[in-house]
Amino acid sequence: MNDYYADLGVARDATADDIKKAYRRAARKLHPDVNPGPEAEEQFKKVSQAYDVLSDPAKKQNYDMGSDPYGGAGAAGFGQGFSFSDVMDAFFGQGAGQAQGRGPRSRQSRGQDALVRLDLDLADAVFGAEKELTIDTAEGCSTCHGAGTQPGTGTRTCEVCKGQGSVQQVQRSFLGQVMTSRPCVNCQATGQVIESPCYECSGDGRVRTRRTMTIRVPAGVDTGTRIQLAGEGEVGPGNGPQGDLYVEVAVRRDPRFQRQGDDLHATLELPMTAAALGATVPFETFDGVQDLEVRSGIQSGEQIRLRGLGVTHLRGSGRGDIIVHAMVQTPTKLNAEQEDLLRQLARLRNEEKPTGRVADPGDGSIFGKLRDAFKAR
Numbered sequence: 508m509n510d511y512y513a514d515l516g517v518a519r520d521a522t523a524d525d526i527k528k529a530y531r532r533a534a535r536k537l538h539p540d541v542n543p544g545p546e547a548e549e550q551f552k553k554v555s556q557a558y559d560v561l562s563d564p565a566k567k568q569n570y571d572m573g574s575d576p577y578g579g580a581g582a583a584g585f586g587q588g589f590s591f592s593d594v595m596d597a598f599f600g601q602g603a604g605q606a607q608g609r610g611p612r613s614r615q616s617r618g619q620d621a622l623v624r625l626d627l628d629l630a631d632a633v634f635g636a637e638k639e640l641t642i643d644t645a646e647g648c649s650t651c652h653g654a655g656t657q658p659g660t661g662t663r664t665c666e667v668c669k670g671q672g673s674v675q676q677v678q679r680s681f682l683g684q685v686m687t688s689r690p691c692v693n694c695q696a697t698g699q700v701i702e703s704p705c706y707e708c709s710g711d712g713r714v715r716t717r718r719t720m721t722i723r724v725p726a727g728v729d730t731g732t733r734i735q736l737a738g739e740g741e742v743g744p745g746n747g748p749q750g751d752l753y754v755e756v757a758v759r760r761d762p763r764f765q766r767q768g769d770d771l772h773a774t775l776e777l778p779m780t781a782a783a784l785g786a787t788v789p790f791e792t793f794d795g796v797q798d799l800e801v802r803s804g805i806q807s808g809e810q811i812r813l814r815g816l817g818v819t820h821l822r823g824s825g826r827g828d829i830i831v832h833a834m835v836q837t838p839t840k841l842n843a844e845q846e847d848l849l850r851q852l853a854r855l856r857n858e859e860k861p862t863g864r865v866a867d868p869g870d871g872s873i874f875g876k877l878r879d880a881f882k883a884r
C-alpha cells in the first residue's frame with residue numbers, strides 16, 4: 508500500500524487546502540513540461556497519484572479506511588493524464604489554465620472599419636449632395652459562403668494544438684515556472700485546419716472587391732467631417748459581420764468664396780466711379796445671380812451682407828450669410844479725356860493739393876475693417 512501522505516509530504520490531518528498547496532509545490536518542481544527527465548517524471552506520477560486520491564473526498568475516505576485505488580497496480584501511465592493546465596487549475600482554481608487561451612477562436616470575425624476620403628465642391632457642402640463612392644473592400648466568398656473550404660471538403664482538428672486554438676508554453680520567471688499560452692499559428696487559433704482551401708478566397712471566406720455606392724452627404728459638412736456608414740465596411744474573415752465605413756470629407760478650395768464657419772466671404776472689386784456713385788451689381792451665388800446693392804460712397808473693406816445664402820448649418824436649420832467685401836479699384840491707364848475729367852473733378856472737390864489725412868487705425872480704417880473681418884478665423 509502506497510503512503511500518499513508521505514508522497515505529497517503532508518500530515519495525515521492535512522486539510523484540502525494543505526493538500527492542494529503541497530501538490531502545487533511538487534508540480535511546479537516536477538511536472539514533465541517543466542522538468543523533463545525520467546526521475547522527475549516518476550516522482551511526478553507519484554505525487555499526482557497521491558493528489559488524485561487525497562483531493563477526492565470519496566477516494567480519500569476509502570484510502571483512510573485501508574483501501575488503495577492504485578494498490579499494487581503501480582503507477583503505470585498515471586500522471587500523463589494531467590496536462591500542465593490541469594495542474595494550473597489546481598493552483599489557481601478551475602479554468603485558470605485556460606485564462607489566456609480561452610479555447611479555440613471562431614474563424615469568423617467582424618470586418619475592419621474603413622476610412623475613405625471624399626472630395627467635394629463648396630456647393631455640395633452648402634446644400635448637401637448625393638455622391639458616388641467607389642471603395643476597395645471585401646465581401647463574402649460566394650463559392651464557399653465564408654467557410655473557406657473547397658465545396659465538398661471540410662476541416663480537421665489541428666494536430667499542433669489538438670483543437671485548443673492555443674499552445675501552452677512554460678517560461679521561467681522570478682515567480683518560478685509560469686505557464687503562458689499563445690495562439691496556435693498552424694490553425695490561426697481556430698483549432699481546425701482547412702484541408703483544401705477554397706480556390707476562390709484561399710480559405711479566408713471573403714474576397715477583395717471594388718464596390719460603388721451612392722452616399723448622401725448632409726448639407727453643412729466641412730473638411731474633416733466624418734460620415735459614419737454603419738455596416739458598410741469590409742466583411743470580416745469567414746464572412747463575418749461588416750465593419751463600419753467612415754467617409755472623411757475634404758472640401759475643395761473655391762475660387763470665389765472663403766468659408767468661415769457657415770459664412771462665405773468674397774471680395775468684390777468695384778470701379779472707383781461705381782463706388783462713388785453707387786450701383787446695382789449682379790453677383791453670382793450658389794442660389795443664382797443676386798442684385799448686390801452697392802451704396803454710393805462705399806469704401807474699400809466695407810461689407811455687404813447677403814443673408815441666408817451661406818452654408819446650411821450641419822445641425823439645426825438655417826444657413827450662414829455671404830459677406831461681400833468691397834475693394835475699390837483706382838483707375839489706371841487714363842486717356843487724355845479721362846485725365847482731363849478727373850482733373851476737373853479734383854478742382855471742383857478742392858483736391859488738387861491733397862494733404863492726405865492720416866486715418867485713425869481703429870475701426871474706421873481699412874486695416875481695422877479687414878482685421879475685424881478676419882480676426883474670427
Ligand SMILES: [Zn+2]
Binds near residue numbers: 650653705709713
Ligand atoms: Zn471561398
Ligand SMILES: [Zn+2]
Binds near residue numbers: 691692694697
Ligand atoms: Zn492549432
